[in-house]
Amino acid sequence: MMTTPKELTAMQHFSCDICGKNIPGQVTRFAVKIETFAAADPAELTAEDTDADHVEEMARLLTEQEETAGExxxxxxxxxxxxxxxxxxxCYRKFLADPLGRESVAKFDFSEN
Ligand SMILES: [Zn+2]
Incomplete structure (x- = not known):
């Protein structure tokens, strides 16, 4: 069995981004990647969408959106x-159970079944 020293020295110390605890190198850490993007992309408007009639309608809708957007x-x-x-x-287990943290506000006790 071979262990490469290079990998061992490259091992960094990670701390949990939720609870802040150090995650020792020999313990599995769980990486969570989140990608967010605006679902309605104005750049994806086709030529049809920019027809005169639609532009007027779009402008009206956009204005309405701006007015209701507020802060x-x-x-x-x-x-x-x-x-x-x-x-x-x-924390990873809690994240999987409640990715958006909707329950963590009201429920602190995480029960295991
Ligand atoms: Zn944690």
Missing amino acids: DDPALLPVCKKMRFDLCRA
């Missing part, structure tokens, strides 16, 4: 964002 101005948000997190085993 959540989409222009201030990145169109596309990639994130990567390293999680310890416990």
